Each structure stands twice: as structure tokens, then as C-alpha cells.
Amino acid sequence: xxxxxxxxxxxxxxxxxxxxxxxxxxxxxxxxxxxxxxxxxxxxxxxxxxxxxxxxxxxxxxxxxxxxxxxxxxxxxxxxxxxxxxxxxxxxxxxxxxxxxxxxxxxxxxxxxxxxxxxxxxxxxxxxxxxxxxxxxxxxxxxxxxxxxxxxxxxxxxxxxxxxxxxxxxxxxxxxxxxxxxxxxxxxxxxxxxxxxxxxxxxxxxxxxxxxxxxxxxxxxxxxxxxxxxxxxxxxxxxxxxxxxxxxxxxxxxxxxxxxxxxxxxxxxxxxxxxxxxxxxxxxxxxxxxxxxxxxxxxxxxxx
Numbered sequence: 001x002x003x004x005x006x007x008x009x010x011x012x013x014x015x016x017x018x019x020x021x022x023x024x025x026x027x028x029x030x031x032x033x034x035x036x037x038x039x040x041x042x043x044x045x046x047x048x049x050x051x052x053x054x055x056x057x058x059x060x061x062x063x064x065x066x067x068x069x070x071x072x073x074x075x076x077x078x079x080x081x082x083x084x085x086x087x088x089x090x091x092x093x094x095x096x097x098x099x100x101x102x103x104x105x106x107x108x109x110x111x112x113x114x115x116x117x118x119x120x121x122x123x124x125x126x127x128x129x130x131x132x133x134x135x136x137x138x139x140x141x142x143x144x145x146x147x148x149x150x151x152x153x154x155x156x157x158x159x160x161x162x163x164x165x166x167x168x169x170x171x172x173x174x175x176x177x178x179x180x181x182x183x184x185x186x187x188x189x190x191x192x193x194x195x196x197x198x199x200x201x202x203x204x205x206x207x208x209x210x211x212x213x214x215x216x217x218x219x220x221x222x223x224x225x226x227x228x229x230x231x232x233x234x235x236x237x238x239x240x241x242x243x244x245x246x247x248x249x250x251x252x253x254x255x256x257x258x259x260x261x262x263x264x265x266x267x268x269x270x271x272x273x274x275x276x277x278x279x280x281x282x283x284x285x286x287x288x289x290x291x292x293x294x295x296x297x298x299x300x301x302x303x304x
Contacts, residue, residue: 024071029064050232061238081149088152100132117177123184127153180209186235195251211293212239219290253296261291
């Protein structure tokens with residue numbers, strides 16, 4: 001399996017072999033695009049038994065059919081979460097510090113806009129990012145579906161984690177200055193609904209950070225059928241920069257800034273060339289990579 005660091009995903013082929021013969025209970029995706037409402041679509045990607053259809057109007061990709069809600073409980077097992085993170089490093093260890101260091105770029109993404117405040121990490125996993133934010137002075141909470149991952153976050157790291165799907169969580173009117181969703185939105189059954197719900201948890205001047213895989217990126221185009229971003233059957237939706245921005249705008253957010261991760265494919269190719277290797281990272285920044293990140297705030301005309 002390709003190594004992944006807290007959802008900082010290295011773009012190499014990832015065949016999802018364990019799920020190619022999946023035969024659990026399935027359901028159809030919504031007949032209308034959840035971004036633009038169009039019913040017109042075309043096949044984007046196919047790997048039996050999975051098919052992803054692209055909305056011809058806005059570009060959103062949707063897995064159809066897909067596992068039911070009950071089946072997801074069986075799919076999101078300890079093995080899945082251990083493959084995405086790890087078994088949990090000892091706090092203060094070299095390994096633990098390495099994990100936190102690898103996540104520093106995410107804090108930098110919103111630090112200038114919010115240097116302090118209450119932070120909610122939706123899809124927090126084992127809590128490395130929350131631990132990092134806590135060390136920088138943020139008051140942190142998290143949400144995750146995995147009891148196993150949350151146990152490490154709560155028992156070992158001493159963090160507050162609400163366990164369950166986002167609809168199962170009642171924060172009792174809590175308001176947050178920052179809400180983060182790192183590689184979470186593509187897993188949800190209805191990203192529009194998720195954004196509408198978290199909007200109600202934001203302070204009036206709060207900010208939302210969203211990061212998702214980008215199937216229009218250079219890395220996706222190079223690997224395509226073997227691209228790790230498909231992650232059958234866990235990723236229900238597949239975004240482009242355009243349709244993500246449109247969805248956020250429709251849900252009452254104003255975009256503050258966006259980040260397009262550099263292409264690992266280009267960087268690695270250049271590093272094989274002695275002269276070019278020195279400038280590999282700089283050149284790779286001109287090519288879109290695996291993921292895109294967006295920082296947004298509540299639009300003032302929504303009355304939110």
C-alpha cells in the first residue's frame with residue numbers, strides 16, 4: 001500500500017484491491033447533481049464493480065451505485081483507519097513530532113486569518129492535527145466516525161472527540177472560530193448538507209478550511225485508473241476546483257483564498273535529472289497536484 005501521512009497523500013498507484021470484489025448492500029446516488037441540479041452526466045471512471053459519473057454541467061464526479069449508510073459502518077473499520085494514519089505514536093516521541101511537523105502546512109494555511117480561537121476538526125481521525133493546533137494555543141474539538149481512532153485521540157492525547165456521523169453530533173449551540181475538513185467532504189453522503197450544517201457552527205467571522213482530492217490535477221491525469229484519489233468505495237464525490245468553489249458559494253460562503261498542491265509526479269520526474277533536481281519543487285508548483293484546499297468565510301449577505 002502507498003504510504004500516507006495523516007491524509008497528506010502521496011500520489012502513486014493505489015489499486016484498492018480489497019474492495020474490487022465488494023458485494024455489500026448498494027444504493028443509487030442522487031439522480032440530480034448536488035452542486036448544480038443537472039441530471040445530465042457521463043462516465044468518468046470505471047473499475048468493476050465501481051462507476052463514477054461526471055456531471056456535464058459543473059464537473060462534479062459521483063460514485064453510483066454506492067454503499068448504503070449501514071454498509072459504511074462495516075467498511076470504516078480499524079484496518080481502514082490504520083492504513084490512513086497509523087496505530088498512534090507515543091506523544092513526545094520522534095515519530096509523533098514527525099507527524100505533527102508534516103501537518104504544519106495546514107495550520108499555516110489559516111494562521112494569518114485566525115491566530116487563535118476555538119477550532120473544530122471534522123473527520124479528525126486519531127487527532128494529530130488537533131494536537132498540533134492545541135500546541136499552538138487553539139481550543140480544539142473533533143468529530144469522527146471511528147471509535148478506534150477517537151480512542152487514541154481521547155485516551156492517549158487527551159482531546160475532545162465527538163463520535164459519529166455529522167448528523168449524529170449535537171454540539172449544543174457551540175460556536176467555532178475555525179472549522180477544518182481535511183479530505184472529509186468527498187467521503188460524505190451529501191456534501192451540500194454537511195456544509196450547511198457546519199455553517200451553523202461557525203462564529204459570524206469564523207473561517208472554514210476544506211481540502212479535497214482534485215481529479216483534474218496533473219497527478220490524477222498521469223495515473224488515472226490507478227490514481228489514489230478515487231479510493232473506491234470510500235469517496236462518494238470527486239471535485240474539481242470549479243465545482244468546489246461553486247458549492248461553497250451556493251452554501252453561503254465567500255472564498256478567502258485557495259491552494260493548489262504541487263505535483264508530486266512532476267517533482268519526482270525532475271529529481272531524476274541531475275541539473276533539474278535542484279529546482280524540482282519550485283517547478284512542480286506550476287503543475288496542479290493531488291489536492292486542492294480552500295479557505296472560506298461566511299458571506300455577509302446570508303444572514304448567517
